[in-house]
Amino acid sequence: MAWENLLLALSSLLSNKMRSLLTMLGIIIGIASIITIVIIGDALSASVEDGLSGLGGNTIRVFVQERSTQQGGMMMMGGPGGGGMMMTRGSRSGRQTESKDLISDEMIADLRAHFGSQVAGVSLSHSLGSAEARDLALSSNVNVYGVNVDYFLENSVELLHGRLISDEDEMEQVAVVSDKLTDTMFGFGVDPIGQQVRVYRPTTIEIYTIIGVYKYEQSSFSMMSAEETPTDLYIPLSTAMVGIMEKNHSNISVIGAANTDIRALTTSLENYLAGVYATNEFFQASVMNMSSILDTITSTLGQISFAIAVIAGISLVVGGIGVMNIMLVSVTERTREIGTRKALGAKNFHIRIQFVVEALIVTLIGGIIGMILGVIFGAIATSLFDVRLVVSPFVIIGSMLFSMAIGVFFGLYPANKAAKLDPIEALRYE
Amino acid sequence: MLELNDIVKKYFIGEPNELTVLKGLNLTISEGELVSIVGQSGSGKSTLMNIMGALDSPTEGSYVLDGVDVSGMRDNQLSAIRNQKIGFVFQTFNLIPRTTALSNVELPLFYRGDSKRKRSEKAKELLKMVEMDDRMLHMPNELSGGQKQRVAIARSLANNPSIILADEPTGALDTKTGNLVIDIFKKINREQGKTVIIITHNEEIAKQTNRIITLRDGEIISDSLNERMSA
Numbered sequence: 001m002a003w004e005n006l007l008l009a010l011s012s013l014l015s016n017k018m019r020s021l022l023t024m025l026g027i028i029i030g031i032a033s034i035i036t037i038v039i040i041g042d043a044l045s046a047s048v049e050d051g052l053s054g055l056g057g058n059t060i061r062v063f064v065q066e067r068s069t070q071q072g073g074m075m076m077m078g079g080p081g082g083g084g085m086m087m088t089r090g091s092r093s094g095r096q097t098e099s100k101d102l103i104s105d106e107m108i109a110d111l112r113a114h115f116g117s118q119v120a121g122v123s124l125s126h127s128l129g130s131a132e133a134r135d136l137a138l139s140s141n142v143n144v145y146g147v148n149v150d151y152f153l154e155n156s157v158e159l160l161h162g163r164l165i166s167d168e169d170e171m172e173q174v175a176v177v178s179d180k181l182t183d184t185m186f187g188f189g190v191d192p193i194g195q196q197v198r199v200y201r202p203t204t205i206e207i208y209t210i211i212g213v214y215k216y217e218q219s220s221f222s223m224m225s226a227e228e229t230p231t232d233l234y235i236p237l238s239t240a241m242v243g244i245m246e247k248n249h250s251n252i253s254v255i256g257a258a259n260t261d262i263r264a265l266t267t268s269l270e271n272y273l274a275g276v277y278a279t280n281e282f283f284q285a286s287v288m289n290m291s292s293i294l295d296t297i298t299s300t301l302g303q304i305s306f307a308i309a310v311i312a313g314i315s316l317v318v319g320g321i322g323v324m325n326i327m328l329v330s331v332t333e334r335t336r337e338i339g340t341r342k343a344l345g346a347k348n349f350h351i352r353i354q355f356v357v358e359a360l361i362v363t364l365i366g367g368i369i370g371m372i373l374g375v376i377f378g379a380i381a382t383s384l385f386d387v388r389l390v391v392s393p394f395v396i397i398g399s400m401l402f403s404m405a406i407g408v409f410f411g412l413y414p415a416n417k418a419a420k421l422d423p424i425e426a427l428r429y430e
Numbered sequence: 431m432l433e434l435n436d437i438v439k440k441y442f443i444g445e446p447n448e449l450t451v452l453k454g455l456n457l458t459i460s461e462g463e464l465v466s467i468v469g470q471s472g473s474g475k476s477t478l479m480n481i482m483g484a485l486d487s488p489t490e491g492s493y494v495l496d497g498v499d500v501s502g503m504r505d506n507q508l509s510a511i512r513n514q515k516i517g518f519v520f521q522t523f524n525l526i527p528r529t530t531a532l533s534n535v536e537l538p539l540f541y542r543g544d545s546k547r548k549r550s551e552k553a554k555e556l557l558k559m560v561e562m563d564d565r566m567l568h569m570p571n572e573l574s575g576g577q578k579q580r581v582a583i584a585r586s587l588a589n590n591p592s593i594i595l596a597d598e599p600t601g602a603l604d605t606k607t608g609n610l611v612i613d614i615f616k617k618i619n620r621e622q623g624k625t626v627i628i629i630t631h632n633e634e635i636a637k638q639t640n641r642i643i644t645l646r647d648g649e650i651i652s653d654s655l656n657e658r659m660s661a
Contacts, residue, residue, distance in 0.1 A: 004540065015528045340524040343485060345507045345513020345541040345589070419629050427524070 009358040011332075020362060023326045026079035026319025027366030027406065030374065031399050033312035040047045040381050040396050041305025045298045047387040058258075058291075059123070060266050062273065063103055063251035065286045066095055095387070101283040102248030106338035107276065114272060118260045121150030123253040126240050130230055131179060131201040140184045141230035142177075144199060144242020161397025162193045162212035171237040175199075175208035199233065208235060262291060319366070320406040327359050327414035338418050339426025352412075352419040359411025360404055363377050367403030371396060431496055431592060432459040432482065432625070438490035439477050439648075451477045453648040454491070459627065461592070464619040466628045466636040471644035476597070478645065481630045483518060483595045484511045496592050513541055515584030521598035525570040531557065531581045533565040538589045556584035561616060576607035583614055593625040594618065600635055612638055616636075646650040 013020040108122050122304055146150075152164050160179055175197060182192040192210050199206045216231050239248060254269060256262045266289045273285040331338070338351055378421040382389040439452040453475045459465055469475045478606075480486035481493060482498050485508070493501045500511055514520075517538075525534045535553035557563045558582040570578055579599060586594050596615065600608030612628075612635060619626045628639060636642045637656065644652040 004546075011528060145617055336524060340520075340526065341537070341541075342509060343483070343512060343518045343524075344538045344585070345509050347509045347541070350541060424480050427520070428486075 002023075005353055006361070008354060009285055009361045011223060013361060019326060022320055024366035024369065025364055025365050026322040027316065027403055028370040030312060030316030030319045031403055032373040032377060033371025034309050034402075035371055036377040036381065037143060037305055037308045039230075039375065040390070041301060041308075042390045042392060042395075043378075043382045043385070043387040044305075045301045047385075048301065049294065050298055050388075058120075058256040058260070059263050059289070060254045060256065060262070061251060061270055061288045062254060062269070062285050063288070064097060064105070064283050067284050069282075072250065076217060097250065097283060099246060099248055102246070102250055102403060103252055103285065104248045108249075108252065108305055110276075111272070113271075115254075115265070115269070118257055118265055120255045120257045121153045122152040123151045123255060124148040124237055124249060125151050126237060126244075128201065128240055131199045131233075132175075133185060133197050133199050133233070135185055135198060137191045138185050139403050140181045140231040141228060141292030142199065143230050144235065144240070146199070147234050147238040148237045150255065151234070151237075154253050157214035158217075159178075160213045160215050160429055161191070162210070162273050164212055165234055165236050170210070170238045171208065171242070173208050173240060174211045174237060174239075176212040176214060176234040176237065177210055179213050179231075179235040180216040180231050181211050181233070182210070185295060191298060197233075208233075214237075246376050266292070304348055312411060316402070316406060319409040320363070321363055323359055323407065324410035324414060326362075327355060327411055328417070330358070331355065331414050331418040334418075335421065335426045338421050339423050339429065342421070342423035343427060348419040349422075352415045356411045356414035359415070360407040363403045363407030363411075364400070367400050370403070371399055374399075403423050431461045432457075433494040434458070434482070434632075435490045435494075436491040437472075437481060437493065439481065439486075440489045447572045451648050452481075452488070455648070455650060457643065457653075459593075459625060461622045462619070463627055463641055464616065464626050464628075464639045465641045465643060466639040466643060467643045468630055468633070468636045470631065474628050474643040474648040475645050477593060477648075479627075482593075482627065483516055484508045490526055509541075513538055513562075513589060517589065517591040517594045518588050519579070519582050519594065519596035519599045521601040521626055523570070523575070523582050523602070525578055525581060525585075527570055530567050531562060531573065534570070535566075535585045535588055536584065537539065537610060540585055541590060543608065552588060553584070554635065556587050557581070559587075560584045574607075575603050576610060579611050580614065582616075583611070587618065587624075591624075591632075593627060596626065596628045598630055599628060600630070600632065608635070 059116050108124075112119055112122060112149065124147070126146040128146065131144050133140045147165060149165060149167055157164075157176075162176075165174070166175055177192070177197065181197070182190075182195075185197065186192055186195060192213050195210050197208050197210055199208060218226060218229070254265075256265050266287055270287045275286045295382050341351060378391070379389050434455055434457040436456075437452050438450065438457040438521065439450045441451060443449060445563050464605050467475050467478065468549070477486070481488050483492075484495070484503075487508075488609065491501065492499055496516055498511070500508070503511065503539065518524075525531075526537065532550070532553050535556055536549040539549040539552060540551070542598055552564060554566065557566045560583055562577060562580050562584065565573065565577065570581070573581065583594075583599075586596075594615070603611060615626050616638065618624050626639075628635065630636055642652070642654055642656055643650060
């Protein structure tokens with residue numbers, strides 16, 4: 001019976017190919033645009049997630065920030081510039097931090113003692129800026145960072161030779177460099193471990209002994225040529241701090257232990273630091289966790305693509321109204337046929353099923369064509385944006401169900417109209 | 431086997447006006463009769479045919495078909511009655527367009543719920559009887575008027591109904607083709623013992639039936655056996 005109805009509907013649609021196609025067009029466009037948008041949205045979310053998850057979801061950044069004042073901020077704006085402070089709500093005077101406002105090594109030790117095994121480490125780093133490793137005609141751009149042991153917990157590197165910075169390296173002139181640097185400076189066949197590298201900075205020249213080589217990973221966001229792109233060169237933090245008066249830190253990264261609930265730790269860290277800074281009139285320690293930023297970005301992307309998909313959904317509703325319109329025309333055209341069918345013994349539900357199935361087929365075929373087009377458009381768009389194509393089965397099944405629901409919803413009214421026709425009137429219809 | 435008792439049919443056209451089309455009509459048709467109902471347009475013969483065909487219910491009176499009181503039945507019950515007991519033949523053939531002759535004949539069996547094979551067997555047999563078996567896969571628009579009406583007659587017989595109701599079956603055909611169609615009805619009546627009721631305004635057609643019922647203004651003015659035919 002279902003099969004018969006299907007054939008019946010198909011033959012009726014085929015007998016009016018152009019009309020059926022035009023009716024489907026609304027559904028095709030609607031489904032294609034929804035799928036395209038969802039695919040682009042999913043691909044962007046996935047690529048953002050890929051890009052940001054490497055930045056450490058279990059890391060909590062702590063930075064010293066001036067307390068915002070609710071009023072009177074403008075009076076003090078005359079002071080020295082904000083110094084690259086992160087702007088948040090409220091106004092700030094641009095007051096400079098003093099040593100007592102910053103995070104000292106004792107405070108870090110206290111913090112570690114307080115949280116115990118919940119904290120895997122505290123990553124510290126100090127940037128010495130860009131420099132150039134040079135040896136006769138050979139050179140390689142580097143960014144020099146003084147780092148502590150825990151730094152590599154936060155920023156994992158793939159060690160190829162030697163070892164990372166350890167506690168014994170304090171004040172030593174040793175460095176961990178990229179394989180890109182060693183390839184440029186020493187060529188093949190030379191063991192880079194134990195080699196010396198001269199680093200030219202604007203004011204000084206430092207010589208470091210290489211203790212480790214890590215695998216350099218080309219960043220996809222780089223604007224420079226691969227040749228010129230600087231690689232990171234790590235030296236012990238204490239070595240980097242030689243000659244710098246201020247030993248306290250304006251920002252640190254607290255790394256949560258592997259099985260710690262990072263959100264709970266973020267909250268308790270925030271409360272703990274609020275206590276530490278309770279007596280500080282001007283500054284506070286703010287915390288920020290990468291996973292919360294990631295959540296915000298992906299949920300924002302999700303909301304945007306949902307909103308656009310809803311707008312595209314409107315075109316689907318318009319398409320559905322088109323289906324209803326053509327079904328009403330079809331019912332009127334086939335009034336005599338309906339009358340004949342009823343005279344031959346068709347019950348109301350026979351007629352109703354016949355027309356609903358017809359609407360269903362229009363929207364289903366339209367949905368399938370739209371889905372194929374949507375996936376093609378999505379593939380083109382993702383290749384243009386250079387992101388991975390992700391087609392979730394949820395989208396495919398969802399859009400098929402949605403287009404079928406449109407078919408039933410907009411087909412039901414014309415089908416009911418047909419089913420309720422009086423056979424005598426219908427037979428007499430010219 | 432077909433019994434109309436005091437059938438009244440009124441149409442309400444606005445509040446004070448009502449149009450009485452059938453005025454207390456009594457009629458009994460027995461099994462195996464070949465009857466014609468004649469009358470001018472407006473005599474009520476279409477309304478009578480609608481009631482006899484279970485397409486419409488009478489305002490008053492009772493209609494008993496094969497011992498079942500049909501008057502006052504609901505839509506879907508009437509559909510079932512039409513499907514089981516009545517075969518329709520229309521003036522304008524009313525074949526379903528874009529559907530083969532075979533599928534058209536299968537249609538009443540489809541609504542009865544028969545399997546595809548059973549339907550097909552029965553339909554082929556009937557098309558053979560009306561000599562349309564060589565064209566059973568043709569669409570209605572590929573058939574002549576006479577051929578269409580033969581397919582329609584085959585369709586009316588598909589469910590093995592008690593009565594065949596033919597509404598002006600020759601109205602859209604030339605005299606020669608019309609006579610061939612009437613011959614088929616006579617053959618069905620004679621060989622299968624089916625009750626055939628032909629509604630017509632054509633005296634020549636009526637004369638070929640055994641019993642002629644004449645309607646005027648919603649009343650039967652004559653109901654006579656056709657001496658020539660009965661003889």
